[in-house]
Amino acid sequence: MNKISRRKFLQRTSAAVAATAAANFGYAMPENKPNIVFLFADQLRYASCGYAGDEKAHTPNIDKMARDGANYRQAVSSMPVCSAYRASLFTGKYTSSTGMVINELRMNPNHRCIGHVATDAGYNTGYIGKWHLYANELGDHYNPDNSFIPRGKHRLGFDGYWAAYNFHHDYYGGAAYYHTESKEKIHYEDNKFEPDAQTDMAIDYIKKNSKSNKPFYLTVSYGTPHDPWQPNNVPEEYMDMYKDVEFDPPKNYSQKKDPYGDGWSNVDQNPEKLQNWMRCYYAMTANLDWNIGRIMSSLKDQGLLENTIVVFTSDHGEMFGGHGRMKKNIFYEEAARVPFLVYWKGKTKPVATDVCMNTVDIMPTILDLAGLKTEIPDEVEGVSLANAALGEKCPAEPEAAFLMNTGACAVWANGHEWRAMRSPKYTYGVFRGGGRDNLPRKEVFYDNKKDPYQQNNLVNDPGHKKEVERFRRMMMAKMIELNDDFPASTWYREHWTQNRIIKASARGKFKTI
Incomplete structure (x- = not known):
């Protein structure tokens, strides 16, 4: 029986029977597979984290993960745009192979993605938050036909718990919502700030799955600190942390627009606007850090840290007027360089590595760490950099x-x-x-x-x-x-x-x- 037919066979079999059948067919499924918790922010740049040297950032929990775990300090986004990043994250392929060449496209589902591999390996999967791979109309994000991703092939192998939406960045005041198994928009109770509510759901998922005999793979895709940066889009307690903080324009700031930028990257910006935007951005980041701490505490309380790989990263950064540009979509450091941290108690080393980590390398790296190296799809274009997290030299370390x-x-x-x-x-x-x-x-x-x-x-x-x-x-x-x-x-x-x-x-x- 070839590998493809074995995979299909295992998909149709219960977990207990699958394990026996896998052994009979020589399909090596690792025992005691670790849980995987993948947490990623939207538009958080490396330079705006405390551990990276930003004294104005309030990120004690993220900083602790950087100290205690593996800090890939040369991580970049292979294409610093939301949808392109997500397509590469799930497939391990570059944009030129996924076809997700701009935002607001609908992903072709005929790829073997990390969700498929995890599901076939016996993982319970959970996905919470922004998806951004199911649009097919520009500017019509709030249409349920674009916002709700139906169960099936378009969820790219994430066949378990689902509390997601395609796209929105309304975080507060009752406007935020998600979908489960219908087009009905579900709003968070008590108008809760979206990252707080998503973290509540993540903690509930972790508690429920801690009692399962199957490992779990949970993804939490936060929307913050992506704009709009408005005080009414952030809880007051976090805005108060930055109300008196002064932000200088970046050293490469220019009001001269970049002729190679598009209409979004060349939006009107001036020092006063930047001041207000950055206060919101850093307030959102402080809240994000608090929620990362809550998830780490939940894993500790459930006794799961020694059997859980935790990853924290971001899809891209933010220019804030550098080179005359806003937003992302450029190779400059502020947009392309992102945090990438891996923590697995007792397994990963407290190491800061300068190996070149790219988006396409994330999928093979996670699967390798989880003991699923042999299940990395042949068409993956990235390489595993798992050894760096273990304090070892990687078999193939990209020069750039x-x-x-x-x-x-x-x-x-x-x-x-x-x-x-x-x-x-x-x-x-x-x-x-x-x-x-x-x-x-x-x-x-x-x-x-x-x-x-x-x-x-x-x-x-x-x-x-x-x-x-x-x-x-x-x-x-x-x-x-x-x-x-x-x-x-x-x-x-x-x-x-x-x-x-x-x-x-x-x-x-x-x-x-």
Whole structure:
């Protein structure tokens, strides 16, 4: 019996019978598999965490995880946009293979995702929070036809507990909601702040599953600290923490808009607006940290820390006016670099590693840590960096992370595309150019150590000629490997999608719907 048919066989069998059948067919399912709790924020940048050196951040629980666990301090988002990140997170593939090239598309479900692997390995799955892989209309997030993800293939293997929604960022005042098994919008009791209510649900899930004889894989996808940054979108007690805190514009701040940015990244911003936005952002982050602490306490109270892998990360960062840009969708440090922490009591080491962690590496890393290395799908394009969390050298440590952008944030518009390679020391990026403004192709090369705000472009500096050429070669090799020829954004619309639903990919790696 081949591997595929074994998998289908096990899916149709109860857990007890599956274990026996698996042994009879030589399918090695690890015993005593650890639980997995995957927690991720939306738009929390690495630089805005206390453990990363930000003295204005109030993140004691996240900081403790960074001290006690594995701190991947060179983690980046392979494409710093919400939907693209999530597609890569679940599949272990780059955007050029998932087809999730901008926000507000509907994911093609014909991938083998981490949820499928976990379910087939006997895990109870739980998913709470934002999904953002089921849209097919721009700006119509609140339509239940886009907001509710029906049970079945579009949940990408998360077949258990479900309390999620496709997209919204109304957190407070009764506007927040989620769905379970119908289009009915369920609002949180007592108008509770959404991250607090989601954490309540997560703790309840952990308590119930602590009594199960099956391991659980829980994902909590928080919406904060994503904008809108308005005082009425944050509990007053957290806004009070920052009411007198002064935030200076970033050192690379510019009111001159980036010509390669889209309408969302080039929104109007000035120092006064930034001041108010950052107060809300840091208040949301302080609340997020409190909720992370609550989940860690729940795992401790249930006696689960020694058998639970806990991951904390973020889908991308935030520019806050750096290089004249807001939001994300760029390879600059503020947008691309994210926290990535792994804690497993007694297993992971308190280590700060500079191995290059990319979004596509998360899936194989988690599965490897959980003892499911042999079940990593063949089509996964990332590599396992699990050994780094154990204080060991990884068998394959990427020299640099490949980052890509395939268009504007959520609209089909040419002229915003870029590709980049980032190592701990250097960032090399290429803007495709073209578009409505007929922008020229542009290359940049930054020394991240000496120039952390990436203000000095060294691409034509004679002293860095060899390094620039090396990064060019690395990036070209990666693009060839991925069959990525750097097309304009609208090429994907014309070849991959129909009514914003992804139908096929250039690589032919998944079936059409």
